[in-house]
Amino acid sequence: MLNVGKQDKGQSIMEKSEIKTKIRGKLAELAGELGNDVSQIRDDDIIPATGLVDSAGILGLVVWYEKAFDMSLRQEEINIDNLGSIESMADYVLKRKNG
Amino acid sequence: MPHPVYIPCVNINDDIVLIVDVTVSAGDTVRAGDMIAEVETDKAVIPVEAEQDGYVLKVLCDVEERVKVGAVMMWIGDSPDEPVPESDSTKPDAGAIKTSSQQPTAKARALLDKYQLDAGQIPHQGERLTARDIEAFIAGQGGTAGGANAAQAGSPQGGEELLPGTAGSLRSLSVEEQGMVSTVTWHRDHAVTAYLEMVYDQQAWEDFAAAFAERHKFMLSPLLPLMAYRLVRLAREMPEINTTLVNGQKYCYDQVNLGFTVQVGETLYLTVIQQADTMGDRQFIDALGEVQRHAMAKKLRPDESRDATLGFSSMARWNVSRHVPVLAPYTALMVAHSAPPKGGQPAVLGASYDHRILSGYDVARVLQELTQPPEMS
Numbered sequence: 001m002l003n004v005g006k007q008d009k010g011q012s013i014m015e016k017s018e019i020k021t022k023i024r025g026k027l028a029e030l031a032g033e034l035g036n037d038v039s040q041i042r043d044d045d046i047i048p049a050t051g052l053v054d055s056a057g058i059l060g061l062v063v064w065y066e067k068a069f070d071m072s073l074r075q076e077e078i079n080i081d082n083l084g085s086i087e088s089m090a091d092y093v094l095k096r097k098n099g
Numbered sequence: 100m101p102h103p104v105y106i107p108c109v110n111i112n113d114d115i116v117l118i119v120d121v122t123v124s125a126g127d128t129v130r131a132g133d134m135i136a137e138v139e140t141d142k143a144v145i146p147v148e149a150e151q152d153g154y155v156l157k158v159l160c161d162v163e164e165r166v167k168v169g170a171v172m173m174w175i176g177d178s179p180d181e182p183v184p185e186s187d188s189t190k191p192d193a194g195a196i197k198t199s200s201q202q203p204t205a206k207a208r209a210l211l212d213k214y215q216l217d218a219g220q221i222p223h224q225g226e227r228l229t230a231r232d233i234e235a236f237i238a239g240q241g242g243t244a245g246g247a248n249a250a251q252a253g254s255p256q257g258g259e260e261l262l263p264g265t266a267g268s269l270r271s272l273s274v275e276e277q278g279m280v281s282t283v284t285w286h287r288d289h290a291v292t293a294y295l296e297m298v299y300d301q302q303a304w305e306d307f308a309a310a311f312a313e314r315h316k317f318m319l320s321p322l323l324p325l326m327a328y329r330l331v332r333l334a335r336e337m338p339e340i341n342t343t344l345v346n347g348q349k350y351c352y353d354q355v356n357l358g359f360t361v362q363v364g365e366t367l368y369l370t371v372i373q374q375a376d377t378m379g380d381r382q383f384i385d386a387l388g389e390v391q392r393h394a395m396a397k398k399l400r401p402d403e404s405r406d407a408t409l410g411f412s413s414m415a416r417w418n419v420s421r422h423v424p425v426l427a428p429y430t431a432l433m434v435a436h437s438a439p440p441k442g443g444q445p446a447v448l449g450a451s452y453d454h455r456i457l458s459g460y461d462v463a464r465v466l467q468e469l470t471q472p473p474e475m476s
Contacts, residue, residue, distance in 0.1 A: 048318055055319045056362070056416055059388075062318070063395040075385040079316040 019069070019090040026064050027086070030057040043087040046080065069093045101156055101181050103171040106138065107147060108222065109401050113140045117274070118164045118172075126179060127155045136160075136172060140274060143399040147172070154179040168222070206230035275366045282369075285428035289344075294423045295459055296449035299470035301439045307472035315381065323359075323436060324384040326469065327411040330434055331355050331375045331383065333468055334409055340465055341408050343429040344455050350429075358407030358427050359387060361394045362416070368394045369427055371407045410434065424451050431456045434469065 020043060031038045031052040038052050048058060062083065066073055071093070077083075082092045106116060120137040123129060129149040136147040156174040160166050174183045203211060203218050210233045211218055218228055221236045262269075272280065286292060308322035315321075334341040334355045341352045355376035358369045370390045375383055393399045410433035412424045420440060424433040431453040439446035448470055452462045 048320070054416060055323075058319050059391055059395060063392050066392075067396070075389050078318050078388065080318060081316055083318055 016090050016094060019093050020086050022068060023061075023065070023086050023089050026061060026068070027053065030060055033057070041086070044085050046084045047086070048080075048084070065089060065093075069097075071096050101174045101176045101183055102151060102153065103184075104135065104147065104149070104173045104175060106160075106166050106168050106170045106172050107145065108168045109138070109140045109143070109145050113274070114168055114222075115165050116140045116145075116168060118160050118162055118166060119144055121158055121160065121162055121173075123155045123158070123173075125155050125157055129153060129155060129175060139397075140401075143401060143404050144397045145401065146398070149175060151175065153177055154181075156181055157183045203228040204230065207233055210234070279367070282428060283425050286425045289428075290426050290431075290453040291455050292426060292451055293454040293459065294449060294451050295462055295466070296421070296435075296447050297463070297466040297470060298445035299448055301446040304472050311380075317384075319388065321384050323411075323413050323415075324387045325380065325472065326434075326436060327357055327359055327387070328375070328378075328380050328383045329469055329473060330409065330411055330465075331357050331378075332473070333465055335376050337461070337465060339461060340432045340457065342431050342456055343408075344431075344453065345429075349456060352408040354408070356406050356408045358410040358430070358433075359390075360410075360412040360424075361391050363395050363397070368399065368404060369407060369410065370394050370399065370403055371405060373402055373406070412436065414438070421447055421449065423449065426451055426453060432462065432465070434466075 024038070024041075027041070027047065028038045034052075034054065034057065036052040038050075041047075041050055041052065047053065047061075053061065062073070062078055065083070077092075081088065083089050109116070117139040118136065119139045121135070122137075123133075123135045129135060130152050131149055133149045134146045135149050135155075138145050138147060153175040154177075156176045156179075158173045159170075160172045166172065204227055207218075207228045207230045210216075210230050214233070214237065216233065216236075221228060221232055304322060304326065308320055308325055311317070311321050311325060312319075338351060341355050343350050343352075354374045357372045357375040359372065361368045361370050370387075370393075372378075372383065372386050372390060375386075378386060390399070390403045393403055407427045407430055410424070410427050410430055412422070412433055413436035414422045415436060415438040418438045421437050422435050424435045426433050433451045435449040435451065437447050437449070448466055450462050450466060
């Protein structure tokens, strides 16, 4: 579990980078199960629209995300605005932890 | 005064559960509602919560240990130094779930005779063993009283099976494997199953789902949940598909509990949305999403994996072009969604059904309706 808490600005940027790396790693694992390569995906690409992971894979990503960052999501929080891209997923971790 | 925490009875089929986690130890303070352990039973991991504030006095079970339902798993006291009661109270049968040492009711005795059951093997909550307890027990065994043991073992038509002649070894089934055996055994022993299918153009559904997803900013495609929800609505219009057959009579469910298959690793779960017919489309999709997440985290609640009255299954993820699903116990219909073929060929929507209750015409009507999305609201 990644420890994300209230940080000063400099530390938050570092941690966001670490968060994104972890998300990308998990995404690569899930896409790899379907024989897809996520090395070209950009941080702001909309993950479902890339077609690199299917619905079950995205569900797996969300379940992992909750556990990895120790936060429980309500169903209505699971939407494109909050979790649509690597960037927004990392932002949402920080928003929830620092909010 | 020390308070016992009992191993919970989650599923009447499960006399034994596996301790998968104990999150407290002697000396810890707990508050009512705190999770103190997790137990694994048929198709689900169930949290055990403290029922009152206090101090953990003693933990009597270990992780990975198989323990009997009703046994005392730990003691919680009002102060940290209370003495723990002696061993009599920790015997399994002293737990909340009693076995029948007391006198069965007259109706219960008649059922025991009828099904040749031993009262001692049937759990019950009240002072006396009742007919309802026995009926619940029989239902939990897949309705196979008298042949329950043989049916559970999956052996053909009862009787002891001989070991194969080739060298090998026996191992116990996991709870998931036992659940699968129970389901397919009900299918074999009770339903008279038939299957039919219909070709259709899935594009209309995909367009409908894409518009729905955009409107609600969904992360996941709602295609399958929307099709499952359509089935739920059809069950209100055609209540005969939401029935089963019990003792030669049709049993018409008052609510639609939609069973929806979810594959997690190597395990297939039949997750269940209770009272799905009382929900709107968005509410149903959210409920299904939550249950799917619980399944993936192996934290299904008991009510999220039992009492399906109708089923929906998809194997599209694995590019399976056709599958004939097994019926869930006490259901009459399981719709089968498969992967649409490449090259614009029509997709196939199938259904297994209990031919004792439903005719091919009934099921064809359902599939005909299901092949088209509802009008966009």
